[in-house]
Amino acid sequence: MQYRFPDNFWWGSASSAAQTEGAALRDGKAPTNWDHWFKTQPNRFFNQVGPEDTSTFYDRFRDDIQLMKKIGHNSFRTSISWARLIPDGNGEVNQTAVDFYNALFDELVENGIEPFITLFHFDMPFSMQEKGGWENREVIDAFAQYAETCFKLFGHKVKYWFTFNEPIVPVEGGYLYDFHYPNVVDFRRAATVAYHTMLAHAKAVKHYRDLNLDGQIGIVLNLTPSYPRSQNPADLKAANIADLLFNRSFLDPAVKGEYPQALVDLLRQHDQLPDCTPEDAVLLQGGKVDILGVNYYMPRRVKARENAVNPDSPFMPEWFFDPYEMPGRKMNPHRGWEIYEKGIYDILTNLKDNYGNLPCYISENGMGVEGENRFLEDGQINDQYRIEFVREHLRWLHKGISEGANCLGYHMWTFIDNWSWSNAYKNRYGFVQLDLETQTRTIKKSGEWYAEVSKNNGF
Structure with missing residues (x-):
């Protein structure tokens, strides 16, 4: 069967400043929370590789x-790195x-590549973290x-902006x-951070609209469908609460400008609500997005809890559900994550x-593999598993679009194998292989395949 995508479909990939630029403390850039954490606890990072060098995108x-x-x-x-700018x-x-x-x-635009720019991708300037980070309204x-x-x-060059x-x-x-x-392990502080993030998002959206720029502003959310083990009411309730906490807590305010009442009621019942003001509600209403980036890697499967909650344990999402391992599920054996392509259609x-x-648009989707060098053939990584992963997700994406879903593109995570937070370079995700020692780049089989898909606008 032929899978053709709409005209002007976006084919590309995604990355972030902290994971690719390197030059972490060069040319006036201040330390981020990651630079500080690596300096104080390098043992928390795989093979003690920190954000200093990463894939040297800043220079290359x-x-x-x-x-x-x-x-x-x-x-x-x-x-954009806030701490650099x-x-x-x-x-x-x-x-x-x-x-x-x-x-x-300029370089992207001159080469016919539309820049999509995120303002915040986990890298808080450490001076802001010291003030309490997102816990502090300042x-x-x-x-x-x-x-x-x-x-x-940059608003005259960049047409697609994403706050977070x-x-x-x-x-x-x-x-x-x-x-x-x-x-920190503290749900109420977590709820405050989540709430303040959405207030920051809404303020940024207001600034963007006040400037009357020719472009769009959105947010990128990792939407992970919550699937219940069964249709038993207890399992359905568990999945619904997981969905409220992990998906709708950001999706509803970003798209509808308000929080789901069921989530507010749940947090109020357990005394976990952040401090809110009446002005906040007005601000959130004005923060509705023009466009939504969707990151999807794997499903979340849950079941009703099997044991009573320890009343002395910290309040956690897991008070309401247990993870469920569905028999016969398809796995990425190199990463331990379930592969469920239909999830992209369900979203x-x-x-x-x-x-x-x-x-x-699909702003991230990808497959991490540890020890990928074992798939080297004649100097190239033969990552047929990644081609199959992307192809199967694109099939379900195509079905969603053919049924009327307003999806405009697909970006894979990521372009070149990049540094991945505390996992560093443990799992490789790129279309392009990176040799950390020499910084040599080599296109993998999946990169060649993707070039064909893009050229043909389908497969």
Whole structure:
């Protein structure tokens, strides 16, 4: 069967400043939460590889953009480093950073690659983190100023802006599950961080609209469908609460401008609501997005809890459900994640049926593999498993679009194998292989395949 995608479909990939630029403390860039954490606890990072060098995009972006062109990109998402552009988080703009980002955006546009730019991809300037990060409303205002600065500097070149990437991840990692700095376990503080992030998003959206720029502003959310083990009411309730906490907590305010009442009721019942003001509600209403980026990697499967909650344990999402391992599920054996391609269709259907079918695109989808060098053949990584992964997801994406879903593109994570937070280079995701020692780039089989898909606008 032929799978053809709509005209002007976006084919590309996604990455972020902190994961690719390197030059972490060069040319006026201030430390981020990641630079600080790596300095204080390098043992928390795989093979003790920190954000200092990563894939040297800061120095090699021109060559890398030629590679993007070679593998069929007409669009590419990355982020601006807040700590590079405004080293104190608030105040003086670093002109060297302005020059770098101008050169980067010019180079992309000149090569026919539309820049999609994220303002915040997990990298908080450490000066802002020291003030309490997203727990502090002062940081919301600093972010809004940073956003406005970006729009004024680059808004005539960049037409697609995204305030946050996966805003739930710093909440989960930093304030619930101990896999991001500041390694706090406290649900109420987590809820405050989540809420303040959406207020920061709404302020940035307001600044963007006030400037009357010719473009669109959105947010990138990792939407992970919550599937119940069975149709038993207890399992259905567990899945619904997981969906409220992990998906709708950001999707509803971003698209509808308000929080689901069921989520508010749940948090109020357990005394976990953040402090809110009446002005906040007005602000959130004005923060509805023009476009939504959807990151999808794997499903979340849940069942009703099997044991009573320990009343002395910290309040956690897992008070309401247990993870469920479905027999016969398809696995990525190299990463331990379930592969469920239909999830991408279910997300699009939900957006179409329940969220006004707003314009969206798949902003990340990908397959991480550890020890990928074992698939080297004649100097090239033969990642047939990645080709199959992308192809099967694109089939379900095509079905969603053919049924009316308003999906405009597909970006894979990621372009070149990049540094992945505390996992560093453990799992490789790129279309292009990176040799860490020499920084040599080599296109994988999947990169060649993707170039064909892009050229033919389908397969």
